[in-house]
Amino acid sequence: MDSREEILAALRRAAPPDPGLPSEPVRGTPYADLALQLAEAVRAVGGAFQRVPDAAALREGVAALAARLEARRVVSRVPEAGAGTAGAAEVADPHQLEGVDLAVIPGRFAVAENGAVWVAGEDLGHRAVFVIAQHLALVVPAAEIVNDLHEAYARIRFDGPGFGLFVAGPSKTADIEQALVIGAHGARSCTVFLVG
Amino acid sequence: MTGHAERAARFAADEPRAHWHDQALWFVRLKRDRMAAAVPEWEALRERAAAVKAHARARLADYLEQFEREATRRGLRVHWARDADEHNAIVHRILSERGVTRVVKSKSMLTEECHLNPYLAARGIEVVDTDLGERIVQLAGEPPSHIVLPAIHKKKEEIGELFHRTLGTAAGASDPTYLTQAARAHLREKFLAAQAGLTGVNFAIAETGGIVVCTNEGNADMGTHLPPLHVACMGVEKIVPRLADLSVFLRLLARSATGQPVTTYTTHFHAPRPGGELHVVIVDNGRSRLLAEEGFRGALACIRCGACMNTCPVFRRSGGYSYAWTIPGPIGSVLAPGRDPVAHGSLPFASSLCGSCDAVCPVKIPLHDQLLARRREVVRAGGQPLAKRLAMRVGGWVLRHRALYEVAGRLARLALRRLPRALLYGRWNAWGRQRELPAAPAESFRDAWRRTRGDGRG
Numbered sequence: 001m002d003s004r005e006e007i008l009a010a011l012r013r014a015a016p017p018d019p020g021l022p023s024e025p026v027r028g029t030p031y032a033d034l035a036l037q038l039a040e041a042v043r044a045v046g047g048a049f050q051r052v053p054d055a056a057a058l059r060e061g062v063a064a065l066a067a068r069l070e071a072r073r074v075v076s077r078v079p080e081a082g083a084g085t086a087g088a089a090e091v092a093d094p095h096q097l098e099g100v101d102l103a104v105i106p107g108r109f110a111v112a113e114n115g116a117v118w119v120a121g122e123d124l125g126h127r128a129v130f131v132i133a134q135h136l137a138l139v140v141p142a143a144e145i146v147n148d149l150h151e152a153y154a155r156i157r158f159d160g161p162g163f164g165l166f167v168a169g170p171s172k173t174a175d176i177e178q179a180l181v182i183g184a185h186g187a188r189s190c191t192v193f194l195v196g
Numbered sequence: 197m198t199g200h201a202e203r204a205a206r207f208a209a210d211e212p213r214a215h216w217h218d219q220a221l222w223f224v225r226l227k228r229d230r231m232a233a234a235v236p237e238w239e240a241l242r243e244r245a246a247a248v249k250a251h252a253r254a255r256l257a258d259y260l261e262q263f264e265r266e267a268t269r270r271g272l273r274v275h276w277a278r279d280a281d282e283h284n285a286i287v288h289r290i291l292s293e294r295g296v297t298r299v300v301k302s303k304s305m306l307t308e309e310c311h312l313n314p315y316l317a318a319r320g321i322e323v324v325d326t327d328l329g330e331r332i333v334q335l336a337g338e339p340p341s342h343i344v345l346p347a348i349h350k351k352k353e354e355i356g357e358l359f360h361r362t363l364g365t366a367a368g369a370s371d372p373t374y375l376t377q378a379a380r381a382h383l384r385e386k387f388l389a390a391q392a393g394l395t396g397v398n399f400a401i402a403e404t405g406g407i408v409v410c411t412n413e414g415n416a417d418m419g420t421h422l423p424p425l426h427v428a429c430m431g432v433e434k435i436v437p438r439l440a441d442l443s444v445f446l447r448l449l450a451r452s453a454t455g456q457p458v459t460t461y462t463t464h465f466h467a468p469r470p471g472g473e474l475h476v477v478i479v480d481n482g483r484s485r486l487l488a489e490e491g492f493r494g495a496l497a498c499i500r501c502g503a504c505m506n507t508c509p510v511f512r513r514s515g516g517y518s519y520a521w522t523i524p525g526p527i528g529s530v531l532a533p534g535r536d537p538v539a540h541g542s543l544p545f546a547s548s549l550c551g552s553c554d555a556v557c558p559v560k561i562p563l564h565d566q567l568l569a570r571r572r573e574v575v576r577a578g579g580q581p582l583a584k585r586l587a588m589r590v591g592g593w594v595l596r597h598r599a600l601y602e603v604a605g606r607l608a609r610l611a612l613r614r615l616p617r618a619l620l621y622g623r624w625n626a627w628g629r630q631r632e633l634p635a636a637p638a639e640s641f642r643d644a645w646r647r648t649r650g651d652g653r654g
């Protein structure tokens with residue numbers, strides 16, 4: 001018997017009676033104002049939050065952010081937010097993304113409960129772009145806020161091969177004496193632009 | 197044989213440090229409390245998480261097969277390992293077949309349990325731990341002392357000194373931001389040079405054949421999206437049935453672990469990187485045996501949040517190393533004796549049975565019941581020190597014989613009053629080392645009863 005068969009047989013032999021899988025959906029506590037709660041949650045996880053009325057204001061907001069960060073190399077995966085620096089996104093190997101100062105990434109939706117933004121792999125080009133960039137901007141349409149993770153997973157699908165993640169604020173650590181330090185390995189700042 | 201008490205005594209001997217360690221973990225516990233209190237449906241989430249895990253346990257083989265089917269369909273490659281040796285050999289084969297000599301790893305308690313790092317190092321493969329806490333203990337040549345906060349036992353001055361020696365930071369510098377930035381620069385080089393990324397698995401989803409990895413630092417993402425090879429190692433118990441079940445576990449995990457509403461990066465892998473490979477190694481290593489143990493199988497629900505450690509009055513004052521096992525604290529004290537009741541026989545006794553661990557555990561593992569049950573096992577297996585065994589034997593004998601008990605009581609009351617302190621608090625009296633013995637009452641309860649009832653029947 002190979003290891004696979006042996007492990008599966010051992011697990012079947014040891015299996016306790018099945019209490020059944022609970023099937024009624026879990027519900028969170030609804031927030032009165034999703035955008036307001038989202039803004040609070042994003043700040044609580046160390047992010048910055050900026051609401052902009054339209055694409056023009058988004059472009060301005062992103063440009064101002066890039067200027068403030070003195071970002072020279074900018075990758076934009078959101079055409080309405082500006083084109084980014086010429087050629088920054090079109091690299092063959094993700095290692096060449098080292099040195100990107102700011103990545104502007106579309107978020108499919110945001111979660112009011114915890115400030116997390118769902119980023120779909122299809123929107124990234126190279127997966128590494130959101131974590132290797134020194135700073136991150138996430139662009140989410142104002143209509144796309146869900147209350148909590150229960151609502152979030154009702155929207156997430158992996159029908160084919162895929163990749164996706166929640167990003168909640170900038171990279172952080174508290175591994176030295178529990179002191180919170182922003183910018184561990186990934187983005188040193190994370191700004192959520194809510195558009196509309 | 198040294199047990200937990202002796203190792204804990206060494207830790208507690210440095211009183212200011214033990215106090216500081218206690219406070220640091222209590223701080224994390226308070227953050228967890230605030231987060232839990234802010235979620236009105238917290239208890240419902242715990243109930244649900246426990247129920248989903250109980251079901252998954254009963255159907256583990258089916259779900260693993262489903263996971264394998266779905267994962268394979270998406271281009272992941274699934275491997276099976278009975279034990280630590282086989283796990284290490286599989287990981288090594290995957291790496292060496294592709295000529296990999298430089299690997300970056302994000303946190304995985306399973307690979308700690310299997311001692312993967314030394315195994316690979318002995319075969320010429322450099323493994324760099326990339327979680328900051330893990331990198332700190334790796335540079336110090338130590339194992340993690342806590343499953344979520346690996347370097348919680350180290351002061352910033354010690355880390356400053358370590359980084360000065362190993363990374364060339366300024367002498368005497370101990371500012372956490374400065375040290376973290378130095379580690380970031382050092383590890384970025386490692387990330388860019390790595391040929392493969394190793395990770396653990398927080399959740400594996402049977403329904404979709406994907407895996408989820410959670411970090412705050414982004415090290416699992418840096419480690420897996422740059423090189424073309426990702427090897428993820430998981431225990432069989434990491435399975436959840438459906439994608440939607442994640443909502444329950446993710447709402448609980450980070451809140452319980454560090455008092456955050458969610459980890460910064462919650463990454464769902466359902467395909468290898470374009471042009472790359474993603475291997476998942478499924479490991480038993482004693483888990484099927486634990487599943488067969490009726491009183492203890494519930495421990496397989498553990499999502500490794502560390503909350504039971506942060507809240508445990510014994511852990512906080514004795515430090516992770518006092519457990520001398522990969523997983524310390526209450527959950528480790530349940531798990532370790534399952535592997536070897538004699539070698540780890542002292543761990544179930546490293547508890548006041550206060551039940552605080554049960555109260556915080558997000559998946560409702562009845563930890564203190566299990567600790568008590570493990571004590572019984574250890575005693576049966578003869579894993580108790582001789583002195584304690586003898587004392588218990590004598591105690592049991594005295595308690596069974598009424599006359600003897602009365603005499604013993606009288607002698608004890610006399611001894612407490614008359615004997616000099618030096619004798620009473622001698623080396624033999626472990627209980628009296630940090631505590632005062634009670635003042636002896638003038639008469640026993642039995643005597644008082646006889647006197648007031650006056651019927652002399654006792």
Ligand code: SF4
Pocket residue numbers: 452497498499500501502503504505527553556557558559560561
């Ligand atoms: S036993 Fe419970 S509290 Fe302890 S680490 Fe596991 S899930 Fe967390």
